[in-house]
Structures are given as C-alpha cells and as structure tokens.
Amino acid sequence: MIGLRRFLEQLRSEGVLREIREPLSPVYEVSATVGKEPTLFTDVNGSRVVMNILGSRELLAKALGVPHDRIIHHLSSCPTEGEVKIVGDSPAKEIIEKPDLSMLPVLTHFEGDGAPYITAGVVVSEYEGVMNASIHRLGVTGKDRLVARLVEFRHTYNLHRKAAENGESLPIAIVIGIDPVILFAVSTRVPEGREFNYASALRGEPVELFECKNGIKVPHAEIVLEGYIHPTEVADEGPFVDISGTYDIIRKQPVIHLTNMMHRRDPIYHALLPAGGEHHILMGVxxxxxxxxxxxxxxxxxxxxxxxxxxxxxxxxxxxxxxxxxxxxxxxxxxxxxxxxxxxxxxxxxxxxxxxxxxxxxxxxxxxxxxxxxxxxxxxxxxxxxxxxxxxxxxxxxxxxxxxxxxxxxxxxxxxxxxx
CATH class of the missing domain: 3.40.1670.10 (UbiD C-terminal domain-like)
Structure with a gap:
C-alpha cells in the first residue's frame, strides 16, 4: 500500500505539499492557518499534523493512481471484493502506552465547537462476527474518553445497539493517519464489512491488517486507540460544524472508553477541516x-x-x-x-x-x-x-x-x- 508517509513524500517531491514550521496551538490556530493545499504542520504543541491530503479531485486521482477525468469510471467499475492480508506486526506498535488524548494534537476548529474533535479517525468495530469501518466525528471529553456521533441506523450504530441490547460493550479501535485509499474506501457505501476488501480492490493489492489487544483488526496507521463503546452511557455531543459549514445540533450520544494507545515514533496526526475540501471529497465523491x-x-x-x-x-x-x-x-x-x-x-x-x-x-x-x-x-x-x-x-x-x-x-x- 502507498501509506500516508509515502503519499506525503510523493506530494513533497511534486512540490504540492505545503510545510508550516511555525509553532501553532491546536486551538483555532491550525484551522485559521490552513488553506486548500495539502499542508504539514510540523509543530502543533510539538506534534505533526497533516491536513488536505485528499482535499481535491486531483489529489484523490493521485492517490488512486488514475487520471483526474477517469475517477468516476474507475470507481464505478471497481469490484468491492479484494484480498486482505493478516499480519502479526505493525509500525503502529512502535510505542504502546496508556491512553492519554492530551498527548495528541486534537484540534479545536472553530469558536463554538463543543469540544476538541478527532475528525479523521476511522472507527473499526466488530460484534458477533460482523465488522464495520467508518469515519465518525469524535469529541474529546477526557484523557481516555470520547463521545461519538453515531448516525442512526448506519452500521456502527446498529452494531452498538445490538451489543447494548445484550448488555455488552462494543469493542472498537480508532485508526488515525492511514493510507489515503483506505480512508476513501471506508467512506464509501459497500456491502457490510467489506470496506478493507474494497480498499484492496481499489489499490490492486492486499490491505494488511493486524490484530489489536481487544481482537479488532485494523490497517497500519500512525495512531491506534483501542477501547469500547459503553452500552448505556451517553454525553452531550456538539455543537459541531458539519458538511454545510453550519453548526449541527447538540445530541446525547454514546461514550467511548479507551483502554490502550499505540503509535509510531513522532506520529503524524491527520485532521479533516470541517466543511473543508477534504471533508467534501470524502463525504461526496x-x-x-x-x-x-x-x-x-x-x-x-x-x-x-x-x-x-x-x-x-x-x-x-x-x-x-x-x-x-x-x-x-x-x-x-x-x-x-x-x-x-x-x-x-x-x-x-x-x-x-x-x-x-x-x-x-x-x-x-x-x-x-x-x-x-x-x-x-x-x-x-x-x-x-x-x-x-x-x-x-x-x-x-x-x-x-x-x-x-x-x-x-x-x-x-x-x-x-x-x-x-
């Protein structure tokens, strides 16, 4: 797979990656500074943050390896069934420690946001042999707690509801900083549990998955957060700027408890700017x-x-x-x-x-x-x-x-x- 770091090197070699070395706060300053081009911030409270890697159709075409004017033909003819490969190790395991979200440069994007939000985190869940991978906005409510917006009757919501009906937590893993093709694949409506198979088909080679401590299998990433969605605990989620550039409402939503955190040395944190180009590409295309x-x-x-x-x-x-x-x-x-x-x-x-x-x-x-x-x-x-x-x-x-x-x-x- 091309991987996030390799894709960034490609963008750098082509002269399209903007790099900002000025120290910035994750509270408003990054969002106020980012433009439309792919941007790597090298010092956000001492951490690296990347944005806009798929912020345009041209960038999506680069990731997919197809001409810009052939995206629709490539996507409409691509099968959803590709091979995935289970591996025993991952660069994501370079550092394993107790979860502490204060160590990550989670951004507060706009005045009025209900919390700092993880916006490019892929939530991988599994219950009774049924797997799902999808992007959810995740509000930070503590060092090891998040509140997740689960849209009603979509896959993660359904798995959580089924587990809750049995009085059980839903095990999950949140991966941040993944291969851009996998990120696009998990944003697409495909047959249930086939997101990584679809990513393999898009790339023409197997996606590698490794197993977390809680049994969830995830692709290589810069950061992996393990935990579970509590069966009954809820908290206020929002306000949050969504696709239209206007604030979504406050709702009671499920709480995630984190149990483990692993990441690469000097990880690159990926963030989506709400209502920005990358948000539009991943939700719309x-x-x-x-x-x-x-x-x-x-x-x-x-x-x-x-x-x-x-x-x-x-x-x-x-x-x-x-x-x-x-x-x-x-x-x-x-x-x-x-x-x-x-x-x-x-x-x-x-x-x-x-x-x-x-x-x-x-x-x-x-x-x-x-x-x-x-x-x-x-x-x-x-x-x-x-x-x-x-x-x-x-x-x-x-x-x-x-x-x-x-x-x-x-x-x-x-x-x-x-x-x-």
Missing amino acids: PYEPLIFNEVKKVADVRNVVLTSGGCCYFHAAVQIHKSSDDDEARKAIEATFAAHKSLKHVIIVDEDINIFDPNDIEFAIATRVKGDEDIYIYPNVRGSTLDPRSENGIGTKVGIDATMDLSKRWKFQRVRRPKI
Whole structure:
C-alpha cells in the first residue's frame, strides 16, 4: 500500500505539499492557518499534523493512481471484493502506552465547537462476527474518553445497539493517519464489512491488517486507540460544524472508553477541516459511482459530479446521452435520488455540457429548461438532517431536466467557431 508517509513524500517531491514550521496551538490556530493545499504542520504543541491530503479531485486521482477525468469510471467499475492480508506486526506498535488524548494534537476548529474533535479517525468495530469501518466525528471529553456521533441506523450504530441490547460493550479501535485509499474506501457505501476488501480492490493489492489487544483488526496507521463503546452511557455531543459549514445540533450520544494507545515514533496526526475540501471529497465523491451505476440502469450515463457549491453532498449534476426518449431525464432524476437519499437537488444535462463548469450548467438551465415542464418537485420526503432547511431530515427534493428536446434538437445545439 502507498501509506500516508509515502503519499506525503510523493506530494513533497511534486512540490504540492505545503510545510508550516511555525509553532501553532491546536486551538483555532491550525484551522485559521490552513488553506486548500495539502499542508504539514510540523509543530502543533510539538506534534505533526497533516491536513488536505485528499482535499481535491486531483489529489484523490493521485492517490488512486488514475487520471483526474477517469475517477468516476474507475470507481464505478471497481469490484468491492479484494484480498486482505493478516499480519502479526505493525509500525503502529512502535510505542504502546496508556491512553492519554492530551498527548495528541486534537484540534479545536472553530469558536463554538463543543469540544476538541478527532475528525479523521476511522472507527473499526466488530460484534458477533460482523465488522464495520467508518469515519465518525469524535469529541474529546477526557484523557481516555470520547463521545461519538453515531448516525442512526448506519452500521456502527446498529452494531452498538445490538451489543447494548445484550448488555455488552462494543469493542472498537480508532485508526488515525492511514493510507489515503483506505480512508476513501471506508467512506464509501459497500456491502457490510467489506470496506478493507474494497480498499484492496481499489489499490490492486492486499490491505494488511493486524490484530489489536481487544481482537479488532485494523490497517497500519500512525495512531491506534483501542477501547469500547459503553452500552448505556451517553454525553452531550456538539455543537459541531458539519458538511454545510453550519453548526449541527447538540445530541446525547454514546461514550467511548479507551483502554490502550499505540503509535509510531513522532506520529503524524491527520485532521479533516470541517466543511473543508477534504471533508467534501470524502463525504461526496463516494456517492458518485453509486449514482452512476443506478442511472446506468435507465439511461446512457456519461458522468456524475456532486458539485462544490452544493457542499459536494446536496447537489448533483448528471450527464447523459439521450438517444430516443425524452423521458430518460426524468428517469435519471429518480434514479439519482434513489442512489443518494440525502441529495436535495439534481440537474440532468446533455453530453455537450461540462458538468465541472458551473457556468456551463447555468447555460443548460437558461437555454433548455421550461419551468412548468422540466422541473420535478418531490415534497415531504426523507433527506438529510445536515440540511439546515430540513425539519428532522424531512424536506423537498427538486430535479431539473436541462437536456435538449430531441424533436427540436436543432434549436439547442451550440454554435461552433469555424476553423481557419
């Protein structure tokens, strides 16, 4: 696997890694200093912190080893089943000690944050032979305690609830500073327990896993925190800035007790800036192949993008080739909403529209949309609690057919400059 350190060396050799050696506090100063480029802070309370390693599509393409314009095709055709390899040792075991979160440069990102938050920690859990790996925001409440936001009815929530119903704690391990491809893989919706298999398939080589003291198997990392989610104990979680750049609410959420901590010598702590580019890429791009493959069932789909202006989460642009049926666009709208249930608005465009160019998308709306015929409204449906306009996750979805009328195609075709 490429590994975090090797990827950083690649970025450094290509001249795209910014390094800041000025001493900074983890409280506000790092978040105030970071820009959009990959950045390594070498002295955050004496520790190293890296941000934005997957902060753009270009960086994701580098990690995946594919051209920028082929990401969707690579992801939509990649199998979810790759081989994983169990190994007996790991560089993460270089130092093993009692858990003490004050030793880590956990960031407080914004004024109003409810706590310092671990934002790039992958929580690996297992119960009754069922494994899950996913990113959760983790608020620090003590040297060996965290409060985790577990979204209702997703895998970690379900495993914790099942363990709690049996009066048992859920064993977990939190890995920080992992291979960027594994980080992307665990952000993707794949069959239950196949996150590391998917990472192996993406890389074309096995992901190595090693076993923690509590039996949880995890990939190599800069930092590993072991512990368990208490069956009944809860604490206030939040406020926290989420994908929209607005504050999510305070909730009672499960408490994690840590029992062991191991890390590399001079570890590199990875942090995601809430509502930053890396947050958007990891939350949004994994839905694009799901949309692509669902739309492919009803239309000749060419490309999909979750737009940056839509927080890489709420807005999608889908490019199709219409051949004989004007109704393909409506079918594509409904397939898109079926694939990404938190989506709020989708626009369907023709293949001559550049879906990465907001001006081109606006041009399609301006010239190819008739409001009373081409806009589809779906009120009072399940969306996302992260949408500030929703009420407990219930809102309205809108689909826009911005494709050409096939019977009058000549009216919509764009002029081309003559060649001299």
